[in-house]
Amino acid sequence: MEQKKKLIEVALPLDKINEANVRDKNIHFGHPSNLHLWWARRPLASARAVIWASLVDDPSAHPELFPTEVEQAKERERLFRILEQLVVWENSNNEQVLEEAKAEIKKSMGDDIPELLDPFAGGGAIPLEGERLGLKSHAYDLNPVAVMINKAMIEIPPRYQGLPPVNPDSRDTKNMGEWDCSQGLAEDVKHYGQWMKEEAFKRIGHLYPKVKLDNGEEATPIAWIWARTVKCPNPACGAEVPLMKTLDLSTKKGKEVYVELEYHGGKPEFHVISGKSDSAGTVNRKGATCPHCGQAIDFGYIRDKSRNEEITSSMVAVVAEGKKGRLYLT
Numbered sequence: 001m002e003q004k005k006k007l008i009e010v011a012l013p014l015d016k017i018n019e020a021n022v023r024d025k026n027i028h029f030g031h032p033s034n035l036h037l038w039w040a041r042r043p044l045a046s047a048r049a050v051i052w053a054s055l056v057d058d059p060s061a062h063p064e065l066f067p068t069e070v071e072q073a074k075e076r077e078r079l080f081r082i083l084e085q086l087v088v089w090e091n092s093n094n095e096q097v098l099e100e101a102k103a104e105i106k107k108s109m110g111d112d113i114p115e116l117l118d119p120f121a122g123g124g125a126i127p128l129e130g131e132r133l134g135l136k137s138h139a140y141d142l143n144p145v146a147v148m149i150n151k152a153m154i155e156i157p158p159r160y161q162g163l164p165p166v167n168p169d170s171r172d173t174k175n176m177g178e179w180d181c182s183q184g185l186a187e188d189v190k191h192y193g194q195w196m197k198e199e200a201f202k203r204i205g206h207l208y209p210k211v212k213l214d215n216g217e218e219a220t221p222i223a224w225i226w227a228r229t230v231k232c233p234n235p236a237c238g239a240e241v242p243l244m245k246t247l248d249l250s251t252k253k254g255k256e257v258y259v260e261l262e263y264h265g266g267k268p269e270f271h272v273i274s275g276k277s278d279s280a281g282t283v284n285r286k287g288a289t290c291p292h293c294g295q296a297i298d299f300g301y302i303r304d305k306s307r308n309e310e311i312t313s314s315m316v317a318v319v320a321e322g323k324k325g326r327l328y329l330t
Contacts, residue, residue: 004061004108008053013080020045020087027089036149038123045087047129051116052086052101055133057108079104092132093181102134124150131158160185167191211320211329219320219327225249229268229312230305232290232297239266239292242314243302245284247277249317249328257328259316263292270316272330 021043028034033041059066059075066072082100091097105113116130121139123146130137131154139150164179165171170187179187210218227242242261249272250257258277259270268291282288288297305311320327 005058006054006061006108007056007058007076007079007083008050010058010060011076011080012049012053013084016080016084017045017049017087020049020089023089032124032128032149032153035152036145038146038149041123042125044092044125044129045089047125048132049083049087051126051129051133051135052083052105055105055109055114098132105133121150122146124153127154157182157185165191211318213320213327213329219322221318221320222326223319225316225319226313227316229314230288230297230302231310232293232295233301234290234293234295237266237290237293237295239263239290240268240312240314241282241288241290241292241297242268242316243283243288244281244316246281247279250326251276255325261291266292268314270314270330272317272328 024031024043024045032044056079059072059079066075082097082104085091085097086101088097113135115136115138116127117138117140118126118130119140121127121141122143124139127137127139127150137154139154141147141150161182162179163184165184165187167188169191170184208221211221213219227244229240229242232239232241247261248256248258256276257272257274260273260277262269262271282291286296287299288302289295290297302311318329320329
């Protein structure tokens with residue numbers, strides 16, 4: 001049986017796809033990247049475009065319908081317009097756009113719609129977009145985190161599609177048959193997620209005491225930054241040396257924050273300052289340097305201290321949740 005040439009083998013509207021890929025990186029609401037961090041996540045727009053264009057015939061595969069190059073180019077432009085709409089993030093759940101895209105797949109493949117297999121699924125972009133286009137997706141990965149991500153994205157939602165939530169608050173708001181797609185599941189995740197948050201606060205909230213801000217307000221701490229310390233080998237010094245590659249806490253443009261290091265009685269004290277540090281950290285590839293006396297410290301000395309359990313630690317800063325982002329406090 002002769003294989004028909006697919007659209008992806010001839011041409012694609014790459015500019016529009018690339019625009020959608022750039023947009024994909026800057027979406028922070030409703031995007032799978034918010035489910036869990038994955039370091040090799042593929043743009044959804046690319047995955048959607050590649051899958052669709054791999055299934056849809058190029059017009060040149062049907063000379064009986066498009067006998068001339070002009071007619072083929074005209075039909076190809078029509079397919080491009082569908083694809084350009086398909087890769088737009090806001091159309092991810094647009095039924096009209098998705099049905100038009102699925103109709104083209106059906107026209108090219110007939111009833112022989114293939115199943116999609118991604119043996120190294122990772123963040124799940126490919127199997128997710130396969131399901132969005134009406135394909136049955138199979139995802140595998142050796143990493144259990146990737147397996148969890150894929151279960152949450154492509155296995156569990158379809159299982160509960162169209163079903164009402166089980167939590168008592170949401171069930172009272174609609175009739176049983178009025179829950180579309182995965183709305184019922186989403187309501188349960190929201191309800192029980194809030195319950196878990198409240199329960200966690202009741203049980204361990206006392207371990208996160210509020211911190212006072214300069215304006216008198218209070219903020220909730222979300223992290224404490226610590227540095228391991230080792231005693232300076234210089235017998236005339238003996239200060240505790242924090243092992244830090246950098247003194248910068250935040251390098252985000254316009255929100256740079258660093259710590260200034262001072263010594264009192266051989267003990268390091270850190271002061272949080274807005275801006276970018278002019279000083280390097282205390283550790284580089286060659287070893288460490290004591291900021292108190294300038295003594296060079298090789299890694300062999302540090303490893304020996306670690307093996308002898310003589311490594312200590314010192315708190316560098318407190319990170320709190322502010323109204324406009326993270327706050328770094330002394």
